[in-house]
Amino acid sequence: MKAVQFEKIGGPEVLKVVDIPKPEVRPGMVLIRNHAAGLNFADTFFIRGEYAIKPRLPDIPGMEGSGVVEAVGEGVEGIKPGMRVAAISQRTYAEYILASAKFVFPIPDNVSFEEGAAFPIQTLTAWHMLHTVEKVKPGHTVVVHSAAGGVGIVAVQIAKAAGARVIGTVSQDGKAAVVREYGGDEVLNYETQDFAAEVMRITNKRGADIILDAVGKPTFEKGVKCLAPLGHLILYGRGSGLPDPFNVARLMEKSTRISGFVLPVVYGTELMRAGVDGSFALMREGKLKMVVGKTYPLAGAPDALRFLSSRGSVGKLVLQA
Ligand SMILES: NC(=O)c1ccc[n+]([C@@H]2O[C@H](COP(=O)([O-])OP(=O)(O)OC[C@H]3O[C@@H](n4cnc5c(N)ncnc54)[C@H](OP(=O)(O)O)[C@@H]3O)[C@@H](O)[C@H]2O)c1
Known part of the structure; x- marks a missing residue:
């Protein structure tokens, strides 16, 4: 072969x-x-x-x-x-x-x-972050970094299908249109805009309920800043380097959470099947492409x-x- x-x-x-x-x-x-x-x-x-x-x-x-x-x-x-x-x-x-x-x-x-x-990998990663690690629901504001990418564009659609408001970020303006096409309500360029300030403005100073971050170093600290009270940042990659060390006491400021996710933790579990079934159901309904x-x-x-x-x-x- x-x-x-x-x-x-x-x-x-x-x-x-x-x-x-x-x-x-x-x-x-x-x-x-x-x-x-x-x-x-x-x-x-x-x-x-x-x-x-x-x-x-x-x-x-x-x-x-x-x-x-x-x-x-x-x-x-x-x-x-x-x-x-x-x-x-x-x-x-x-x-x-x-x-x-x-x-x-x-x-x-x-x-x-x-x-x-x-x-398999991009859809199950996005699905489990939004439905296993978190429980995305109508009324949530979800920030998806690198929203035009493989995992990103699927996460935008899964969050949208759950009724959330989706803010996608990209590093190049040329990628904004595809994020909007697949359900992004707002698209920010995290290289040229202060995305944390923009998220606070868009949400009337409340912040994001869920942030999906695989960029890492340039976005992590700012992401914590623009979380809503009880908001949750899920770190699942380090495309631009590992985040700097973080003082967890800062999480008490707004009762926020940070967690990590790697897909292999669901391999061979009941959760794996739930993710496959849930994703195929969205595809059948035309909500996920x-x-x-x-x-x-x-x-x-x-x-x-x-x-x-x-x-x-x-x-x-x-x-x-
Ligand atoms: N934890 C898990 O189980 C799991 C599973 C799958 C993927 N991931 C992670 O999710 C991220 C996306 O994976 P993917 O396979 O779907 O790739 P992808 O999103 O199709 O491509 C990578 C994207 O990462 C962004 N990026 C940020 N900093 C970068 C840098 N310094 N160099 C290159 N790209 C950079 C770019 O988008 P912008 O420039 O627009 O931000 C780029 O388009 C990766 O970090 C990957 O490691 C994690």
């Missing part, structure tokens, strides 16, 4: 398309003829050796994909050859992926493989990762395998 492999850690330039044997199905696992792999910002950390999971060289990046089930291992129930599925796994920048059956989700016929590949910003062939993986790091991308970038 063709796969995108790297033999040494580094930037996108270390990625090369190679021909290697396809994986063999094992008990509890599903072999998928992969048609599309979703790119995640974390892939850029993975190939640099800076992600929680370290590469075992030579290794293949990729955490999610979508295709047709080719074979299932002993003990797998409910997933059959020929099914169209999306999956969370490892080494998904490849024509075949092997995934644990627990992380394989059948996709509806009207969902393309590109949309399927865009679904996967936004595939750009597709690339496998050989385009270096360019795709460069584009993801450039801050210019909108929605999800997908490799077609």
Whole structure:
């Protein structure tokens, strides 16, 4: 099979398309003829050796994909050859992926493989922050940073579907239109505007009930400042660096909360199923669409990762395998 492999850690330039044997199905696992792999910002950390999971060289990046089930291992129930599925796994920048059956989700016929590949990580991350870590509801004001990005544009839609007022932030004005198109009530440029002051102005000095922050250092402190009483900032990434150390006593000023979120905490739990069902329900109702910003062939993986790091991308970038 063709796969995108790297033999040494580094930037996108270390990625090369190679021909290697396809994986063999094992008990509890599903072999998928992969048609599309979703790119995640974390892939850029993975190939640099800076992600929680370290590469075992030579290794293949990729955490999610979508295709047709080719074979299932002993003990797998409910997933059959020929099914169209999306999956969370490892080494998904490849024509075949092997995934644990627990992380394989059948996709509806009207969902393309590109949309399927865009679904698992970004949608479940956004869904669990808003419905598991928090309970977003009508009347809430939700600030979504990097709102035009993969997780961001889904979070905007899920918050909107729950009846919240959504303030999206972006670092480039050109990305504002797509945030509005998918439900952003207000869009701020956090590079050129004081977003905390703007959030206070827009909310008549009350502040935001929920802030979803994966930017980190430049947005975290200001975010705490513009939380409403009892408001909650969820930190789930560090695109622009880790936040500075923070004095938690400041949380008493307005009874606010800060928490962190990483998707793997729900893997293999009942919550995982709730997130998949809840997200597909929103998709069926037309309240949640996967936004595939750009597709690339496998050989385009270096360019795709460069584009993801450039801050210019909108929605999800997908490799077609
Ligand atoms: N905790 C979890 O389980 C989890 C799961 C998935 C993703 N994440 C995190 O969520 C964030 C979004 O992930 P994604 O895969 O959907 O990517 P993405 O949003 O499609 O792309 C990354 C975006 O991050 C923003 N960004 C901020 N500072 C940046 C910098 N210094 N360099 C490059 N981009 C920067 C950019 O938007 P603006 O410039 O407009 O802000 C950029 O478009 C990432 O930080 C990722 O690590 C966390």
